[in-house]
Amino acid sequence: MKRNKVKLSGNSEIEFYIDEQNKDNIINFLGDKGVEKLRYIFSRICKGKPPKDVYSSENYDNSIQNITAIKFKGSQFNNARIYCKDYNEGKSRIIVLSELLESKKQNKLTQKIKNLITKVNDYDY
Numbered sequence: 798m799k800r801n802k803v804k805l806s807g808n809s810e811i812e813f814y815i816d817e818q819n820k821d822n823i824i825n826f827l828g829d830k831g832v833e834k835l836r837y838i839f840s841r842i843c844k845g846k847p848p849k850d851v852y853s854s855e856n857y858d859n860s861i862q863n864i865t866a867i868k869f870k871g872s873q874f875n876n877a878r879i880y881c882k883d884y885n886e887g888k889s890r891i892i893v894l895s896e897l898l899e900s901k902k903q904n905k906l907t908q909k910i911k912n913l914i915t916k917v918n919d920y921d922y
Contacts, residue, residue: 800920802893811843814893814922823879823897831869838867842892855880857906861918867894875900880917893922 802814815823827835841847855864863884869877878898884891895917898910906914 798919798921800895800922802922805894806839807889808843809889811890811892813839814891816893816895816920819894819896823894826877826897826899830873834869834874835867855906855914857911857914861914864914864918865892877901880914882917882920882922891922893920895920 801817803817803820805813805815807813838847838851842852850870851868853866853868855866856862863882865881865883867879867881869875869879878901879894880896880898882891882893882895896913898913901910
């Protein structure tokens with residue numbers, strides 16, 4: 798499914814974008830404290846391999862590729878996730894914040910979460 802992305806930030810190696818249709822929902826969720834946390838996570842990604850407790854692959858089977866999750870842990874964020882499409886385009890790595898899951902209550906991937914990951918996997922930016 799063809800989607801549009803809007804640039805957030807980046808450098809010559811990694812560029813961060815947000816899904817144009819879901820932008821308002823994600824930004825409203827983040828608020829001031831979430832934006833600070835997101836900047837921290839972006840800096841960790843840019844410095845190398847970030848810890849899995851803030852950013853990790855969500856490729857739960859062979860049909861899912863390049864899907865990651867930015868993790869907002871703790872009660873103030875309700876263990877929310879932003880599912881991303883993480884891929885290379887030319888010389889740059891592109892990370893698109895695609896879908897928001899406002900609350901994750903279980904450690905395992907529920908069918909609802911798997912459906913959301915599959916949806917992001919089908920996005921074409």
